[in-house]
């Protein structure tokens with residue numbers, strides 16, 4: 001497996017693949033890889049001749065210095081995990097200087113309102129940072145397809161919008177959430193929870209499933225939401241930032257269920273100081 005720190009060396013290697021007309025897949029990550037990331041990488045490997053996995057903890061998407069400082073960094077372990085999927089991956093691990101030669105800063109994107117609610121409201125500037133780094137990665141790697149997890153459902157919608165705005169011509173492949181056996185959505189942040197707390201946090205997914213079933217049967221969305229929040233609050237040291245039925249494309253909240261196929265329930269929960277995101281389709 002080849003590891004590249006610079007855009008120049010990566011592109012020297014990629015120019016060969018491009019000349020062969022090979023399809024190129026990109027899996028952008030911030031490292032601390034888990035089975036959720038590996039499922040994206042495995043899908044990218046199945047669907048492309050060449051796959052680049054980027055590992056870069058992007059400072060501009062953290063609006064909280066402590067969150068950035070605590071973000072797990074474990075490159076050696078990440079590379080060992082990637083090898084279990086394929087020895088042929090190209091791993092791109094740029095420095096901050098390589099990604100931001102002009103100095104750290106995020107572009108002032110507007111994502112058609114998608115960035116203003118939910119994570120955007122609670123974490124100002126977060127999606128501008130995500131947009132900035134993803135745009136840079138797309139320009140550096142120029143993939144045909146890029147793979148993102150549905151756990152960060154709002155991020156996925158925003159990246160689709162970015163690709164539309166910039167007319168990048170890259171297919172964005174959204175991949176299903178991978179869960180722990182007890183139901184918690186996999187996330188690098190789960191590392192910050194003790195094993196028993198991770199099991200307890202599975203109540204978030206249970207509540208999402210029940211809310212989805214009830215919505216299809218009763219359509220009383222505000223009562224269902226109220227019950228769900230109460231259920232999650234029963235966990236010790238928990239605050240629900242939001243638990244909402246939304247239009248899966250615009251992410252606008254919905255009050256009555258008219259189009260279940262285009263409805264998602266999204267939630268963010270602070271459990272013991274860790275922000276946990278999850279969502280479910282109807």
Ligand code: PAF
Nearest residue numbers: 028029030058130133152
């Ligand atoms: O989802 C992530 O890990 C990050 O937000 C991403 C897309 C790699 C951008 O830094």
